[in-house]
Amino acid sequence: MSKEFAFIEALRALATHPAARGLEDDCAVLPFGTETLILTHDMMVEGVHWLPGQDMADVAWKLVATNLSDLAAKGAEPVGVLLGFTLGEQDARFVEGLGQALDTFRVPLLGGDTVSGYGPRSLGLTALGRATCSPVPGRDGTSEGDKLWLTGPVGAAMLGFEAMRDMTGSDSIAFRRPTPRLAEGRTLAPLATAMMDVSDGLLIDAARMARASGVTFTIDSSVVPFPADLPAARHDEAMRWGDDYELLFTLPAGMAPPVAAHCIGSAIAATASPVIVDGAVPHGNLGYMHN
Amino acid sequence: MSKEFAFIEALRALATHPAARGLEDDCAVLPFGTETLILTHDMMVEGVHWLPGQDMADVAWKLVATNLSDLAAKGAEPVGVLLGFTLGEQDARFVEGLGQALDTFRVPLLGGDTVSGYGPRSLGLTALGRATCSPVPGRDGTSEGDKLWLTGPVGAAMLGFEAMRDMTGSDSIAFRRPTPRLAEGRTLAPLATAMMDVSDGLLIDAARMARASGVTFTIDSSVVPFPADLPAARHDEAMRWGDDYELLFTLPAGMAPPVAAHCIGSAIAATASPVIVDGAVPHGNLGYMHN
Numbered sequence: 001m002s003k004e005f006a007f008i009e010a011l012r013a014l015a016t017h018p019a020a021r022g023l024e025d026d027c028a029v030l031p032f033g034t035e036t037l038i039l040t041h042d043m044m045v046e047g048v049h050w051l052p053g054q055d056m057a058d059v060a061w062k063l064v065a066t067n068l069s070d071l072a073a074k075g076a077e078p079v080g081v082l083l084g085f086t087l088g089e090q091d092a093r094f095v096e097g098l099g100q101a102l103d104t105f106r107v108p109l110l111g112g113d114t115v116s117g118y119g120p121r122s123l124g125l126t127a128l129g130r131a132t133c134s135p136v137p138g139r140d141g142t143s144e145g146d147k148l149w150l151t152g153p154v155g156a157a158m159l160g161f162e163a164m165r166d167m168t169g170s171d172s173i174a175f176r177r178p179t180p181r182l183a184e185g186r187t188l189a190p191l192a193t194a195m196m197d198v199s200d201g202l203l204i205d206a207a208r209m210a211r212a213s214g215v216t217f218t219i220d221s222s223v224v225p226f227p228a229d230l231p232a233a234r235h236d237e238a239m240r241w242g243d244d245y246e247l248l249f250t251l252p253a254g255m256a257p258p259v260a261a262h263c264i265g266s267a268i269a270a271t272a273s274p275v276i277v278d279g280a281v282p283h284g285n286l287g288y289m290h291n
Numbered sequence: 292m293s294k295e296f297a298f299i300e301a302l303r304a305l306a307t308h309p310a311a312r313g314l315e316d317d318c319a320v321l322p323f324g325t326e327t328l329i330l331t332h333d334m335m336v337e338g339v340h341w342l343p344g345q346d347m348a349d350v351a352w353k354l355v356a357t358n359l360s361d362l363a364a365k366g367a368e369p370v371g372v373l374l375g376f377t378l379g380e381q382d383a384r385f386v387e388g389l390g391q392a393l394d395t396f397r398v399p400l401l402g403g404d405t406v407s408g409y410g411p412r413s414l415g416l417t418a419l420g421r422a423t424c425s426p427v428p429g430r431d432g433t434s435e436g437d438k439l440w441l442t443g444p445v446g447a448a449m450l451g452f453e454a455m456r457d458m459t460g461s462d463s464i465a466f467r468r469p470t471p472r473l474a475e476g477r478t479l480a481p482l483a484t485a486m487m488d489v490s491d492g493l494l495i496d497a498a499r500m501a502r503a504s505g506v507t508f509t510i511d512s513s514v515v516p517f518p519a520d521l522p523a524a525r526h527d528e529a530m531r532w533g534d535d536y537e538l539l540f541t542l543p544a545g546m547a548p549p550v551a552a553h554c555i556g557s558a559i560a561a562t563a564s565p566v567i568v569d570g571a572v573p574h575g576n577l578g579y580m581h582n
Binding site: 003004006007008010011014015016017019020021023027028030032033034035037039040041042043044045047048049079080082083084085086087091092095098099102108109110111112113114115116117118119120122124126128130 | 294295297298299301302305306307308310311312314318319321323324325326328330331332333334335336338339340370371373374375376377378382383386389390393399400401402403404405406407408409410411413415417419421
């Protein structure tokens with residue numbers, strides 16, 4: 001059992017409030033007065049979530065985008081963010097990228113904390129949203145027979161990361177400046193039987209949704225969308241790489257989604273494996289494993 | 292201009308939403324549906340906010356308590372916290388202390404994020420509260436003639452820190468396990484013309500309230516409460532040491548507070564110095580200076 005897994009299991013024993021959703025979901029969902037709050041907090045660590053020397057404007061953008069992506073998975077309208085910041089190199093660039101992200105996604109900075117640090121830097125962002133429908137979709141609502149959908153390609157962030165790391169000059173924007181699918185999430189939330197964002201990898205995130213829902217997903221890799229310039233030999237790898245922040249969701253069979261999306265599979269009765277790809281159980285790591 | 296000051300000035304230019312209160316207050320105050328949300332996010336860094344090797348159960352407690360103290364300064368009722376955690380030593384002890392704090396202050400853990408780290412650890416907590424009165428007190432409402440009050444002694448955390456650091460065996464609980472003044476804050480919020488918690492030191496925090504309100508505070512150190520075992524020669528130092536988390540507030544002259552508190556001074560028309568102690572401008576650092 002990994003250290004993170006043990007820690008989260010221990011936290012789970014504390015997080016008994018229904019709003020915490022057993023720490024199994026992208027966000028907390030908390031009724032508050034006449035409205036419902038959607039809450040998420042994600043961290044980024046230098047050398048883990050970004051490369052030392054990377055443009056801090058991109059890091060700021062990604063910190064905002066990844067948190068808003070969690071809100072998108074709930075169909076929430078963002079209402080504000082709080083920033084936890086460790087001072088270091090390129091702080092002015094960070095503020096610049098933060099401002100760009102907040103402007104682009106029209107979300108206000110409400111507060112936070114700034115600390116001095118030494119060693120690798122750690123950043124945190126809390127995003128708050130307002131639920132736009134009830135119930136708020138979770139990961140656990142898929143029924144047998146539902147179809148599995150994905151809003152866009154997986155693998156673009158992987159190619160972008162490699163372009164940046166290897167300084168090939170190819171486009172790296174998909175890795176550096178992902179776009180949370182906020183509009184799509186709001187449109188889909190009242191319809192989807194389950195929904196989440198693909199942050200750790202298509203296969204591992206699909207497996208999580210399958211487990212939470214008590215089903216197995218059969219995925220047909222020939223209809224999974226990939227970037228045009230990704231060689232077919234790397235399709236399997238792309239399904240196990242994260243950071244694309246597309247929405248993965250299920251709809252009852254026969255329902256067409258009102259946003260651009262690709263039907264990539266179906267839910268069947270649970271088997272020993274939560275996902276089956278092209279008729280076979282996938283081997284190896286299904287995605288980014290938190291250690 | 293320090294690095295932190297420059298960064299916060301740049302953030303302030305982004306934080307134009309009225310809920311952010313210009314990043315000048317303990318919390319953000321956000322109308323949400325029929326209620327008002329009170330939001331704060333504080334971080335703690337190993338080697339900066341706690342001693343390496345310190346019991347992580349105490350660190351967890353303090354992380355919760357310091358954030359709830361910000362809510363107390365607004366008179367807010369806590370509704371939940373989100374944790375940003377970096378894995379490291381004594382994680383099980385951390386969960387134990389977290390559980391004790393959440394139980395004691397009756398606030399649920401709603402979510403958060405856990406990351407792998409290396410080097411000094413960084414922890415963040417977001418606390419959410421519900422406003423219990425309107426308007427929610429700020430730091431900027433003191434008028435000339437108001438009296439300045441403090442709910443309890445300053446210097447206890449300093450003595451506790453020294454006992455722990457020097458392993459004297461004396462009581463260190465005031466440093467390790469502070470108590471946010473939640474009940475006092477709720478009782479005072481509808482009455483106080485301004486309120487904040489004393490986290491960085493009595494003099495520096497009083498100076499902040501004075502500047503925000505456009506007044507000067509005259510403080511009489513002979514009526515400031517100190518721990519009984521603190522030598523008089525260290526009273527000045529205790530007024531510049533933080534971490535006590537008592538509430539500092541102002542009331543119109545003639546009004547007695549409905550909670551235990553000490554009247555330590557008065558608001559006069561603004562002078563060149565925001566605080567005057569025993570008739571003189573205090574020299575040197577007024578408290579914990581963020582660098």
